[in-house]
Amino acid sequence: MERGNPRMSSGSYFPKPVKAVAIPKKNGGTRILGIPTVEDRIAQMVAKLYFEPQVEPIFYQDSYGYRPNKSAIQALEVTRTRCWRKDWVLEFDIKGLFDNTKMLYGKNIQTLINTLNPIIIGTANYWSSVVSKEVYTAMDNYIWVNVYRFLRRLHPKKSWKWIKEKYFKPDKTGQSKNKWILTEPITNNQLKKMAWTPIVRHSQIKHDYSPYNKELKEYFSKRDKKEFDKNNVAYRQKLAKKQDYKCPPMWNEHN
Numbered sequence: 001m002e003r004g005n006p007r008m009s010s011g012s013y014f015p016k017p018v019k020a021v022a023i024p025k026k027n028g029g030t031r032i033l034g035i036p037t038v039e040d041r042i043a044q045m046v047a048k049l050y051f052e053p054q055v056e057p058i059f060y061q062d063s064y065g066y067r068p069n070k071s072a073i074q075a076l077e078v079t080r081t082r083c084w085r086k087d088w089v090l091e092f093d094i095k096g097l098f099d100n101t102k103m104l105y106g107k108n109i110q111t112l113i114n115t116l117n118p119i120i121i122g123t124a125n126y127w128s129s130v131v132s133k134e135v136y137t138a139m140d141n142y143i144w145v146n147v148y149r150f151l152r153r154l155h156p157k158k159s160w161k162w163i164k165e166k167y168f169k170p171d172k173t174g175q176s177k178n179k180w181i182l183t184e185p186i187t188n189n190q191l192k193k194m195a196w197t198p199i200v201r202h203s204q205i206k207h208d209y210s211p212y213n214k215e216l217k218e219y220f221s222k223r224d225k226k227e228f229d230k231n232n233v234a235y236r237q238k239l240a241k242k243q244d245y246k247c248p249p250m251w252n253e254h255n
Contacts, residue, residue, distance in 0.1 A: 015037075016036070016037050018036045018040075019034070019036075020032050020034060021033045021035055052068070052212070053212040056210045062075075062078065069211050070205070073126070073129050074205065076130055077129060077201070109184045109185075110186075110189065112147075112182075113190070114189075116191060117192050120191075120193075120194055121197075124136060124196075124197035125230065128197050129199070129201055132199060133195065133199060136197065140193050140194050144180075151163050166185055168181065168183065169188075171190070172188065173190075175193075203226075205223070225245050228245060
């Protein structure tokens with residue numbers, strides 16, 4: 001810290017006021033985002049790199065926020081395990097995630113699929129470590145109803161038989177025997193199903209395991225690889241394995 005900024009070690013460093021920037025929300029209104037100066041960002045990183053290795057090994061075992069290799073998913077897994085001992089109800093609202101279908105009326109099928117697929121895949125992956133199959137099926141049904149309405153508005157003068165033959169095809173990935181997959185007629189791109197995402201229980205990190213412990217380097221490396229495979233499609237997994245999950249070196253053309 002002394003080499004980076006003498007004021008930090010002397011106690012005379014004080015961060016500057018952040019710049020308030022109004023970020024528009026999708027549903028109207030704005031939210032304020034505070035942007036620090038570059039100097040303050042550097043100071044924050046210096047403090048993090050100095051303190052984190054020292055305090056990480058002694059953190060409270062049920063602390064999951066803003067810690068390396070910790071996440072809300074791990075907290076959910078602990079909650080799930082403990083709540084088996086009692087009667088409990090978990091309620092959450094993800095209906096708003098699919099309000100895009102209402103905004104997309106008048107657009108084409110490709111736009112609809114390109115908009116919904118990342119939301120479907122991302123949401124399904126996030127909740128894939130908890131009991132979610134029934135919720136996934138319910139959400140797939142909800143999406144299907146909205147897709148039906150979308151197609152009816154898109155082709156108000158066409159029969160349902162015409163719409164069905166034009167836009168619904170069997171699953172091309174072979175993940176299911178479903179013959180009612182929304183398909184873009186030209187590109188053959190298909191709308192994903194939440195229920196295709198497998199439920200895989202999250203493996204907890206032991207509370208006293210720290211990524212700063214050199215003896216645990218292999219342990220965290222294996223976890224990182226599993227997490228990458230979970231969150232990436234097959235061709236990216238294949239490429240990562242070919243490169244041993246490491247970015248290739250960047251060479252200057254003159255080297």
